[in-house]
Amino acid sequence: MIGIKTEKRMSRESILKAVKKNKPESLPLPEIDLGIFEENINLVETFIGNLNFVGGRAIQLNNITEMDAEIKKLYPNASKIVSCVKESALGTISIDKETDPHSLEDIDLAIIKGELAVAENGAIWVTDQDFTIRALPFITNDLVLVVSTNDMYLHMHHVYEAIAKRDRTFGVFISGPSKTADIEQCLVVGAHGAMSLTVFIV
Amino acid sequence: MAHADEAAIFNKDEAKVDWHDKALWFVRQKRDKSAHNVQGWEELRNLASALKANVLSNLDTYLLQFEENAKKNGVTVHWAANAEEHNKIVHSILVKHGVKRMVKSKSMLTEECHLNPYLEANNIEVIDTDLGERIVQLAKEPPSHIVLPAIHKKKEEVDVLFQEHLGTKPCDGDPQYLTGEARKHLRDKFLKAEAAITGVNFAIADTGGFVVCTNEGNADMGVHLAKVHIACMGMEKLIPQEKHLGVFLRLLGRSATGQPITTYSSHFNKPAPGKEMHIVIVDNGRTEQLSREDFRASLHCIRCGACMNTCPIYRRSGGHSYKSTIPGPIGSILSPGLDLKKHSSLPFASTLCGSCSDVCPVKINIHEQLYKWRQIIVKEVPQPGVKKNILKIAGRVLANSAMYHVAGKSARFMLKYAPRFVIYSKLNAWGKARDLPEVKNGNFDDWYKNRKKNE
Ligand code: SF4
Numbered sequence: 101m102i103g104i105k106t107e108k109r110m111s112r113e114s115i116l117k118a119v120k121k122n123k124p125e126s127l128p129l130p131e132i133d134l135g136i137f138e139e140n141i142n143l144v145e146t147f148i149g150n151l152n153f154v155g156g157r158a159i160q161l162n163n164i165t166e167m168d169a170e171i172k173k174l175y176p177n178a179s180k181i182v183s184c185v186k187e188s189a190l191g192t193i194s195i196d197k198e199t200d201p202h203s204l205e206d207i208d209l210a211i212i213k214g215e216l217a218v219a220e221n222g223a224i225w226v227t228d229q230d231f232t233i234r235a236l237p238f239i240t241n242d243l244v245l246v247v248s249t250n251d252m253y254l255h256m257h258h259v260y261e262a263i264a265k266r267d268r269t270f271g272v273f274i275s276g277p278s279k280t281a282d283i284e285q286c287l288v289v290g291a292h293g294a295m296s297l298t299v300f301i302v
Numbered sequence: 303m304a305h306a307d308e309a310a311i312f313n314k315d316e317a318k319v320d321w322h323d324k325a326l327w328f329v330r331q332k333r334d335k336s337a338h339n340v341q342g343w344e345e346l347r348n349l350a351s352a353l354k355a356n357v358l359s360n361l362d363t364y365l366l367q368f369e370e371n372a373k374k375n376g377v378t379v380h381w382a383a384n385a386e387e388h389n390k391i392v393h394s395i396l397v398k399h400g401v402k403r404m405v406k407s408k409s410m411l412t413e414e415c416h417l418n419p420y421l422e423a424n425n426i427e428v429i430d431t432d433l434g435e436r437i438v439q440l441a442k443e444p445p446s447h448i449v450l451p452a453i454h455k456k457k458e459e460v461d462v463l464f465q466e467h468l469g470t471k472p473c474d475g476d477p478q479y480l481t482g483e484a485r486k487h488l489r490d491k492f493l494k495a496e497a498a499i500t501g502v503n504f505a506i507a508d509t510g511g512f513v514v515c516t517n518e519g520n521a522d523m524g525v526h527l528a529k530v531h532i533a534c535m536g537m538e539k540l541i542p543q544e545k546h547l548g549v550f551l552r553l554l555g556r557s558a559t560g561q562p563i564t565t566y567s568s569h570f571n572k573p574a575p576g577k578e579m580h581i582v583i584v585d586n587g588r589t590e591q592l593s594r595e596d597f598r599a600s601l602h603c604i605r606c607g608a609c610m611n612t613c614p615i616y617r618r619s620g621g622h623s624y625k626s627t628i629p630g631p632i633g634s635i636l637s638p639g640l641d642l643k644k645h646s647s648l649p650f651a652s653t654l655c656g657s658c659s660d661v662c663p664v665k666i667n668i669h670e671q672l673y674k675w676r677q678i679i680v681k682e683v684p685q686p687g688v689k690k691n692i693l694k695i696a697g698r699v700l701a702n703s704a705m706y707h708v709a710g711k712s713a714r715f716m717l718k719y720a721p722r723f724v725i726y727s728k729l730n731a732w733g734k735a736r737d738l739p740e741v742k743n744g745n746f747d748d749w750y751k752n753r754k755k756n757e
Pocket residue numbers: 557602603604605606607608609610632658661662663664665666668
């Protein structure tokens with residue numbers, strides 16, 4: 101083991117030394133001029149258009165209290181449900197920090213609060229502070245995300261400003277259900293992650 | 303074997319080549335449509351290019367900053383000078399945890415290092431979990447494309463492969479059924495794996511975090527179920543700050559497949575409680591490429607695959623004809639840097655039409671670098687007679703910088719002015735069995751003069 105450790109340290113030093121020797125003269129860090137990317141468009145409409153394009157479904161609600169009835173209509177057979185949204189009473193399985201992710205193998209549905217939505221690409225940002233067990237949004241058969249119209253952003257530059265101050269653990273942009281086109285470029289929805297994605301906009 | 307000979311083999315199945323050609327061109331068109339939807343697309347490309355140039359010029363500083371921040375987050379950072387060290391490091395982590403079963407999401411770096419055979423020789427099961435990669439793994443082939451690993455396979459071939467290995471029913475290559483069966487098969491592998499390996503799309507110096515992009519969700523399924531996560535990255539994957547992801551994530555998915563962003567863009571900073579996260583930073587020839595002024599910019603590459611989808615040679619010769627881990631235009635620049643003699647035919651697998659440079663999201667001057675490799679190769683690698691002749695003729699055009707400048711933008715120029723045997727000779731497998739478009743509208747001189755007038 102000592103041998104490996106010394107070798108590792110040596111590689112680190114030799115790599116850094118070689119980089120220092122071989123790199124070109126310092127070039128400036130460019131500034132991003134956000135003005136170039138501004139557009140005056142309807143954020144919710146654009147978001148919904150992009151979400152549909154990536155295979156997701158958007159449902160606008162006047163009030164979050166209407167959500168459970170809609171979910172029951174969309175997923176009538178879901179029985180093993182994890183809800184991480186306090187406004188939903190549909191949860192049948194509760195999770196906490198100690199839950200073994202393997203035990204979520206046959207979850208039918210997960211309901212998670214999205215922190216923000218990105219109009220330009222139909223993505224929703226969620227972190228493990230929203231869903232406790234990192235595997236949840238991927239291992240669940242179907243996924244429901246809820247996002248507020250107040251948390252819509254035009255593009256990724258604004259989004260990174262908005263999430264700059266977070267506690268960085270694990271976070272993910274989810275844009276649509278999992279999919280693949282690896283067999284002859286035929287799009288198939290439902291690869292390894294969720295088979296469907298519904299986004300409620302409230 | 304030279305690239306053209308390999309390409310000739312691929313061209314034996316004409317129907318398949320036509321399909322391959324069209325399928326990739328369709329992906330290119332999706333890229334165009336998607337790019338045109340973005341206000342300031344060209345500015346995004348400029349920014350990405352300038353950011354990568356800044357990274358390379360301060361790479362040692364950024365590497366140290368990244369390491370320090372990752373360590374603060376509870377991540378273990380390893381350094382590997384070459385493929386062998388990389389494989390040893392990964393293996394030692396697996397041994398420490400007694401891992402016998404491992405899942406891996408897409409990582410061209412681990413392909414480059416030949417990690418799978420190394421681990422398998424050490425009795426560790428390695429399962430590639432990206433569907434395309436699983437297909438080629440079962441077929442015992444390397445990926446033929448960096449984003450679409452099984453693009454060279456017809457659905458009927460996948461059908462037969464799955465019957466043999468996964469026990470599926472014959473289905474005439476029904477993609478829905480086959481994907482569903484792969485999902486079941488791999489789900490079992492995810493649940494049983496003790497460790498997960500992923501690649502890294504972007505590593506962020508100022509936070510010590512990294513981002514992995516997939517459409518299938520396979521990287522996340524692996525990582526969040528296993529107790530150990532090993533992320534392997536080429537040292538050029540660094541970007542300075544998290545906000546720069548805004549630039550790169552806007553470009554990557556659109557350039558790759560025309561999607562506005564990949565389905566999952568996962569941001570890893572800290573390991574989950576009770577779990578371990580490792581990052582292996584790999585050199586393997588990158589510092590050497592950094593020293594080559596003419597080829598340095600090839601390290602900007604974010605592995606989107608756009609240059610392959612657009613390349614008339616790639617589309618008609620298939621990824622395997624390049625015999626290098628990264629095929630296509632960018633592979634033809636990177637591979638000669640690793641082994642000039644072995645890969646000496648690759649920079650000639652190009653019409654120098656410049657389409658690759660036009661679509662590259664980080665604005666690598668790919669076709670110019672190909673031309674530069676040709677000059678080096680002609681000097682340093684002994685050429686067979688027939689190729690020398692072609693080079694002489696091509697050389698007359700290419701040596702004249704004004705002519706070259708014009709020619710570089712136009713594949714048609716090469717079609718019209720390259721002698722017939724350059725296009726139809728054995729060396730040009732992609733010219734065979736295919737009527738190349740006739741070039742109309744007067745001759746080059748007229749066109750050139752007109753162009754001058756219009757300037
Ligand atoms: S060279 Fe450019 S176009 Fe080709 S894969 Fe790399 S980033 Fe994409």
